């Protein structure tokens with residue numbers, strides 16, 4: 001099979017696995033897909049999310065690995081009121097593209113993430129930008145940016161789940 | 164109107180009718196008596212950096228074009244064409260000397276005057292200068308420092324009078340910098356399925372932190388070195404006209420200018436330097452207060468300025484009794500170092516906003532209050548009496564701030580009745 005196709009399938013496999021872990025709230029396992037120096041970003045709606053810099057612009061989420069872990073710890077607690085009881089989450093991930101760039105695999109994908117909880121049912125629509133690196137023979141995520149293709153977080157109010 | 168507050172301080176009683184959060188007639192009256200008469204926050208001068216800069220945003224449901232003309236003068240125009248009403252400027256921000264309406268092509272200067280119109284031969288000669296054919300200026304626009312406010316009413320008190328003691332607190336925010344404060348770019352734009360006054364209350368509610376934000380407080384304790392030894396303590400201050408603030412010390416670091424161990428020795432040198440300059444510029448006392456105290460302020464009716472581990476400027480307005488829209492910005496000194504700016508933004512997002520470790524739970528509380536009000540029946544009132552029984556100054560986790568807000572709300576709505 002052509003090398004590019006294999007790469008894409010490998011990346012798709014990883015993204016499908018990530019979606020499954022997030023949908024089933026296996027968040028500790030979700031963390032194992034990431035490198036120890038990973039970052040997870042959600043830029044706001046009024047900047048170019050593909051190029052925005054978290055060091056100079058306000059974001060919705062700008063987690064380093066430490067804060068990703070803390071986010072997971074928090075979401076496991078009853079005191080994380082926004083996600084207690086837990087919402088129903090479904091990640092649809094599609095249109096995956098992947099290309100090798102030296103030691104990094106850069107990937108893009110489109111997403112719709114559905115979150116339903118009592119009176120609310122919201123859809124987050126956008127695209128993912130991934131940086132993936134090889135660690136111990138497997139691909140790990142070193143950076144995930146969730147660019148929302150939306151005008152504002154309305155009526156959503158919150159990104160209390162992991163996109 | 165039967166949605167009146169019940170205030171009997173000598174009985175330790177302060178009750179707010181739940182109808183105030185749910186009733187369509189109350190909502191209409193709020194627009195007539197509050198949003199159409201009070202000074203409302205529009206934007207910060209740094210958002211319009213040069214002559215020709217413009218931005219569009221809604222203020223209390225109305226589309227506004229906020230811009231600077233070629234001389235640098237600031238204007239606030241109703242963003243609707245005098246011809247047949249189409250929104251003239253459809254971009255969120257940019258730079259332009261003129262604005263062309265997409266419908267029939269009338270074109271307006273940055274001060275709103277009609278410059279050209281296609282098919283002018285079909286109109287009388289002096290048509291173009293007819294005052295009714297120009298874009299309409301918002302009745303009043305004024306500023307305190309770089310904070311711009313507008314007023315949809317032609318008369319009433321001026322901005323400085325309106326702000327009362329809150330004016331000095333806005334100045335204190337500007338004084339973080341010797342060369343000016345600026346919006347850092349990137350707006351948090353969200354909505355909440357709840358009444359707008361729930362967010363006004365929540366923004367200055369010191370009482371809810373321990374319960375609503377238990378996971379955030381636990382996280383802070385875990386985050387190694389993120390906290391100093393300073394205890395969380397302070398008081399509430401009534402700033403008059405419905406404005407109020409809680410001013411308190413807290414264990415977290417402040418970019419201007421309160422160091423915590425997490426920032427290391429190098430960070431200490433930088434923070435010490437900033438503090439030294441503050442002292443020179445503002446004197447011991449004010450510098451100490453600016454650097455070491457946190458402030459959560461509500462300016463009636465819908466501006467919140469929180470000067471905590473970062474500075475957030477947040478405004479919101481309702482589109483229905485059970486729905487509000489929020490815009491929140493981050494404000495920082497222009498001269499801030501890259502390192503400190505990074506830290507500021509990192510900290511802002513940790514606590515604040517839709518993806519933070521705290522705001523989502525505030526949203527949950529607000530939405531659950533709104534849902535709770537549906538019980539109706541005999542459960543008619545909210546209790547806002549905490550601290551009334553206290554001797555001496557109100558504590559930061561009392562409810563004095565909310566009583567100040569509600570008293571003004573009640574005054575404005577009931578004045579319309581008489």
Ligand code: FES
Pocket residue numbers: 244245246247248249264265266267268269
């Ligand atoms: S509505 Fe604007 S030109 Fe006609």
Ligand SMILES: [Fe+2]
Pocket residue numbers: 365371372375376521522525
């Ligand atoms: Fe809160």
